[in-house]
Amino acid sequence: MKLIIHGDLGRYYLQTLCLLFFPGAKFSESEEITASTPVVTVKLTTDDEGAQAEATVCIGERSVTRSHREPYTDLPKKKTENMAASKAFFDAAKKFFGYTPSWGIMTGVRPTKIVLDYLNSGMTKEQTVKALRNDYLVYHKKATLATDIARNESKIIKKYPLDTCSVYISIPFCPTRCSYCSFVSFTTKKLLALIPAYLESLKLELSMIKRQIEESGFKLKTIYIGGGTPTTLSESQLEDLLSYIDKLFDTSSLDEFTLEAGRPDTISAKKLESAKNHNVTRISINPQTLNNFVLREIDRHHTAEMFFKAYEMAQKSGIPCINTDLIIGLPTDDFDSYSYTLDKIIELDPQNITAHTFCVKRSADILKEEGLQIYSRENKENYEISKCVDYTQIMTKKAGYLPYYMYRQKNAVGNFENVGFCKKGTEGIYNILMMEEIHSIFAAGAGAVTKFVGERNVKIERIFNPKYPYEYLEQDRQLAFEHTKKVMEQFFAQNQ
């Protein structure tokens, strides 16, 4: 598509807004305009009192133009000008498509972060909801959801001052690749053969992290083993890794120890027994959907029956918190099938349910298989997906779940959100701490990102581990450790 800008406006910011209505669009400066090329034109003019924007959305002979004026206030002028442009564009696109995205013009920023800023400035719940509606054109129900989540989060956040920390352990391997997945995960025989060497390197890195945590006086509060699918490891590999972690860190004193197992076809009673014996307190057993046809469509190599069996094993293992991940809007899924899935999951009564909205990222196989048309189905199906999202809110609330954390992703169908729901007192603590950037996270393994947090998430420093297991194996652990240590010392010297 083509984006034409007149005036001093950020191109990247406007492109992100365009994606709300043109999911997956590629922007080209040089593209020749044909009858099917979407063209968005935004003009900005300013005077002493405010910013005036005019936006036109046009495809072929059809076009809609809208304008918006935003007076200057005590906000930075740039912000006011962006707001004028985005509101003019939003109005024009809304009219053009006959569809209003429920998160309004809020893009590229976590809703709960904005809410926490509002609440911390002394605003009440009602004032915060109102501000989200006025400033970002967010629907009332979404503004309320974000505000409720942020208020719940603040109770947990208070318990984690800056001298606390978490450890993230990356196992970027899966038995096979699901077609919608964009996570870094390796499935080929050649890469899976690296697992034994990978685990040795990981253990070495963890021992260095342990030293770093001790030397710098951090109090370790949560550990999260994520993926990929950590239960891709064999029973003996998993036992070996968990017992190493258990000996290294005092796992019995942690507030939370998560094993994001995930795929039901990788779960066994023995793996769950190891997890329980080594103080894992939270585990994910993920169906995504309980519709076998949809599971086949998305190349997920298990059935609903395998999920129920794995779930029963997890319950018997005695691990206190079980999470189940679902995805709303999977290809070929519909409201009837999704609502059946959610009803069945609620019947099982897990402590946590995480409902994601389907999103297609550039690295997903499905995009290579189906091409950009995978995006074009989205606008048509927004209504169906919006029903699933609303159904999730209503049914989880009825069953006694609270929404406890939330994030949004670019290119999610209908621009909807991902929400974690929990039974009271079973919040996935790491999820909140990580998403809201509350404290430092020491991360081990390929693709892992260590994050140092100072001054309540104003200052953040990230250190990226190599993305691929073979690059990670080639890295000199001692040198990498010394680098992390140096960055950490400099960071905290400047940000205490």
Ligand SMILES: C[S@@+](CC[C@H](N)C(=O)[O-])C[C@H]1O[C@@H](n2cnc3c(N)ncnc32)[C@H](O)[C@@H]1O
């Ligand atoms: C790290 S991933 C995978 C966990 C585990 N390997 C599994 O597949 O069950 C965590 C969750 O993100 C969600 N997810 C992954 N890809 C997604 C996509 N393209 N759109 C929406 N949600 C997605 C899924 O619900 C998944 O369980």
Ligand code: SF4
């Ligand atoms: S969705 Fe989970 S199991 Fe499937 S490829 Fe991605 S990380 Fe692996």
